Amino acid sequence: MLLPWAYETAxxxxxxxxxxxxxxxxxxxxxxxxxxxAVGDEAALLEAAAVLHDVGYAPDLSRTGFHPLDGAYFLRSIDAPERLVCLVAHHSCAIREARMRGLESEINQFPDEGSAVRDALWFCDLTTTPDGEPTTFTERVAEIKERYGPADLVTAFITEAEGDLGAAIARTEQRMVNSPKRQST
Ligand SMILES: [Fe+2]
Incomplete structure (x- = not known):
């Protein structure tokens, strides 16, 4: 079963x-x-990717020093489903930070599926604090900028990615509004 495995691994x-x-x-x-x-039949994949998206921060798994890629390499090494691996590689607009770090060709080994699940994963990460509490996208971005400071690459990245991240959040909100599942419950 995907979910128990994902929680145990994370x-x-x-x-x-x-x-x-x-x-x-x-x-x-x-x-x-x-x-x-917002994700139809793919709720389990979304939740598994959510709980595993930051495994690449574990010091033992460091390979490139860029956590989305390190997480993806780790998950691939333990035979995680390929979609899950790629969702982790590209979470929260990682491609933009990968470019800044000279890792674009490396991250491109993992296709970005650009789906509703991918958008929803970005939504979840960008509306949750570092302590796991719910927050708004605006507050989350402000917290990241403050935590890293104006000179850090991460601050430059989040500033550049804000439009793409906001668009993914808006698409997810629209899918929630349009969902027949939601309207019938
Ligand atoms: Fe995260």
């Missing part, structure tokens, strides 16, 4: 060494549960 990798990151991904996964209407 907990094993993150909880002992990065407990705050483990709290964050649990919050992101909780948010994913609220968005099932």
């Amino acid at each position: 907990e094993r990798v993150l909880a002992p060494v990065l407990p705050r990151r483990w709290a964050h991904v649990q919050g992101v996964a909780s948010k994913a549960q609220t968005l099932s209407a």
Whole structure:
């Protein structure tokens, strides 16, 4: 079963060494549960990607030093489903930061599916605090800029990615509004 495996894997990798990151991904996964209407039959894939999206922060898994790629390499090495691997590689507009880090050709080994699940994963990550609490996209971006400071590459990245991230969030909100599942419940 995908979900128990995803939670066990994320907990094993993150909880002992990065407990705050483990709290964050649990919050992101909780948010994913609220968005099932936006992703049709793919709610389990979304939630699995949500709980695993930051495994690449685990120091033992560092390979490129860029956590979306390191997470994807790790997940591929343990035979995770390929869509899950690619969703993790591209989470929250990672392609833009990969370009800034000279890792574009490396991240392009993993196709970005550009789907409703992918948009919803970005939504979940960008509306959850580092401690796993719900927040707004605006507050989350402001917190990232403040945490890293004006000179950091991550601040430049989030500034550049804001439009793409906001568009993914808006598409997800629209899918929630349009969902027959939501309207019938
Ligand atoms: Fe995250």
